[in-house]
Amino acid sequence: MPIYSQKVMEHFMNPRNVGEIENADGIGEEGNPVCGDMMTFYIKVKNGRLEDVKYKTFGCGAAIAVSSMVSEMAKGKTLKEALKITPKLVADELEGLPKNKFHCSNLGAQALQKAIEDYQKKQAGGKV
Amino acid sequence: MKKVYLDNNSTTPLLPEVRDAMLPYLAEYFGNPSCLHEWGDAPREAIETARNQVASLIGAGPEEIIFTSSGTESNNFAVKGLAMAQQKKGKHIVVSAIEHFSVLNSAKTLEKMGFSYTTVPVDKVGLVDPEKVRKAIREDTTVVSIMHANGEVGTLQPIKEIAAITKGKGIVFHTDAVATAGTIPVNVKELGVDALSLAGNMFYGPKGVGALWLKRGTRIMPLLDGGVQEGGRRAGTENVPGIVGLGKAAELGKAQMTVRNEQMVKLRDRLIRELPARIDHVIVTGHAQNRLPGHASFCVEFVEGESMLMLLSSKGIAVTSGSACTSRSLLASHVLLAMGLPHEIAQGSLLFGLGINNTADDVDYVLEVLPPIVERLRQMSPLYSKFMKQGKGG
Ligand code: FES
Numbered sequence: 346m347p348i349y350s351q352k353v354m355e356h357f358m359n360p361r362n363v364g365e366i367e368n369a370d371g372i373g374e375e376g377n378p379v380c381g382d383m384m385t386f387y388i389k390v391k392n393g394r395l396e397d398v399k400y401k402t403f404g405c406g407a408a409i410a411v412s413s414m415v416s417e418m419a420k421g422k423t424l425k426e427a428l429k430i431t432p433k434l435v436a437d438e439l440e441g442l443p444k445n446k447f448h449c450s451n452l453g454a455q456a457l458q459k460a461i462e463d464y465q466k467k468q469a470g471g472k473v
Numbered sequence: 474m475k476k477v478y479l480d481n482n483s484t485t486p487l488l489p490e491v492r493d494a495m496l497p498y499l500a501e502y503f504g505n506p507s508c509l510h511e512w513g514d515a516p517r518e519a520i521e522t523a524r525n526q527v528a529s530l531i532g533a534g535p536e537e538i539i540f541t542s543s544g545t546e547s548n549n550f551a552v553k554g555l556a557m558a559q560q561k562k563g564k565h566i567v568v569s570a571i572e573h574f575s576v577l578n579s580a581k582t583l584e585k586m587g588f589s590y591t592t593v594p595v596d597k598v599g600l601v602d603p604e605k606v607r608k609a610i611r612e613d614t615t616v617v618s619i620m621h622a623n624g625e626v627g628t629l630q631p632i633k634e635i636a637a638i639t640k641g642k643g644i645v646f647h648t649d650a651v652a653t654a655g656t657i658p659v660n661v662k663e664l665g666v667d668a669l670s671l672a673g674n675m676f677y678g679p680k681g682v683g684a685l686w687l688k689r690g691t692r693i694m695p696l697l698d699g700g701v702q703e704g705g706r707r708a709g710t711e712n713v714p715g716i717v718g719l720g721k722a723a724e725l726g727k728a729q730m731t732v733r734n735e736q737m738v739k740l741r742d743r744l745i746r747e748l749p750a751r752i753d754h755v756i757v758t759g760h761a762q763n764r765l766p767g768h769a770s771f772c773v774e775f776v777e778g779e780s781m782l783m784l785l786s787s788k789g790i791a792v793t794s795g796s797a798c799t800s801r802s803l804l805a806s807h808v809l810l811a812m813g814l815p816h817e818i819a820q821g822s823l824l825f826g827l828g829i830n831n832t833a834d835d836v837d838y839v840l841e842v843l844p845p846i847v848e849r850l851r852q853m854s855p856l857y858s859k860f861m862k863q864g865k866g867g
Contacts, residue, residue, distance in 0.1 A: 357783065363853045374855070380797035381805070381816045382777060385855040401855035403820075405779040405798030409853070445801060 373459025482826030523720025532660035544651035544672030563613030626759030627768030636665030678722030682715030767827035
């Protein structure tokens with residue numbers, strides 16, 4: 346049996362929303378403490394919603410599929426909704442991840458969260 | 474789709490001649506070689522034929538060959554069995570930093586039992602410096618275990634030079650020759666070692682069978698207690714078909730070695746020359762020439778090994794990687810780290826294990842398919858974009 350679900354393979358082979366956003370409203374970078382890999386998320390926010398989500402990923406097949414899935418799940422959501430994307434939800438949407446690859450889904454959810462926090466910080470900073 | 478198997482470092486395919494030699498021992502010659510009736514005769518003789526074949530492959534005496542279940546068992550047996558047999562003399566052993574886990578973890582187990590061990594480092598290309606082995610040896614050292622070649626970097630170790638150091642010191646020198654025996658000329662007398670491990674599936678024989686060569690007169694403590702198979706040194710009813718296959722593979726390996734290697738070295742050198750020429754920021758790992766004939770290993774910067782491996786696999790190409798993400802333990806290869814490669818570079822590890830079935834076409838196919846795969850992954854790599862932004866100018 347292949348180690349990855351069909352859904353993971355499909356996202357890995359055709360990752361959505363890859364790239365960087367110029368003048369992004371928020372950037373979140375997360376390193377994987379387990380294997381040393383890295384993910385960077387870029388967001389564009391309009392009227393409290395994630396108008397665009399892009400990312401770059403250095404990591405395994407699961408990490409690439411996770412970032413693709415997170416970007417799809419997050420796009421169009423309000424910030425509040427997007428912050429509710431948990432690693433578990435991402436893994437479920439991918440029809441499961443091998444046990445030792447679960448940490449790769451943390452990477453995606455956390456990088457997105459950091460990007461949103463980065464945006465919120467900038468907003469708060471702007472008001473002062 | 475084109476299928477190209479380039480993972481002969483993990484295991485080699487079974488040669489049809491080897492399989493044919495094994496089949497009768499999975500059928501009519503099912504008898505237990507220990508039995509004195511007629512059913513025991515053919516299996517017993519077959520084992521002795523295999524023993525001769527394996528002995529002849531490495532220039533040893535047949536009575537010095539002990540059949541085991543794998544290279545891993547041979548290594549466990551050697552490191553633990555030799556250390557334990559001599560514990561009255563001393564309790565210290567020496568290994569290198571790039572040994573297979575069956576050696577490294579055996580050393581760790583011994584440590585828990587009151588032994589101690591010293592790990593000798595390797596240099597950038599994965600070479601052990603014999604002088605460092607000399608320095609690691611103590612009064613109470615009884616066993617030195619340094620591999621002949623490492624399957625991950627392919628570098629051939631100076632076994633003869635190390636043997637000259639251990640000689641006359643009452644030390645048993647074991648070498649893990651799993652990657653070399655049956656592949657390149659291995660002669661135990663020329664190498665000057667006292668014990669040597671080999672495994673069938675590394676040279677077109679079956680899995681689940683290996684051997685330990687032990688120089689006549691060397692004391693070892695058995696790992697398995699039981700009957701008196703293998704001269705009482707390795708109990709358990711023999712894996713007759715496996716042993717027959719190992720013997721046949723040894724015979725063919727010896728006879729065909731020169732021809733096989735001529736072809737493989739050509740393919741290997743083309744890969745080692747061409748990949749870095751076609752892809753920027755590719756590091757060849759291990760020694761450029763002094764390496765296994767079918768072995769080409771690289772680190773591709775800014776990309777991770779598993780994702781390269783998967784994309785290659787989608788093109789029908791089978792390779793392997795020492796990256797942390799590909800290992801079940803999620804640890805970067807201890808071999809690459811021991812050679813001083815930083816974690817992020819080790820992440821881009823890619824190993825090609827050419828075999829006797831590969832052709833120039835296969836190599837061309839890899840050279841055609843890999844550059845766009847790397848390009849694609851780099852386009853989505855944050856490390857690469859950082860490098861392009863900052864690194865390039867200065
Ligand atoms: S990113 Fe390293 S295991 Fe997934």
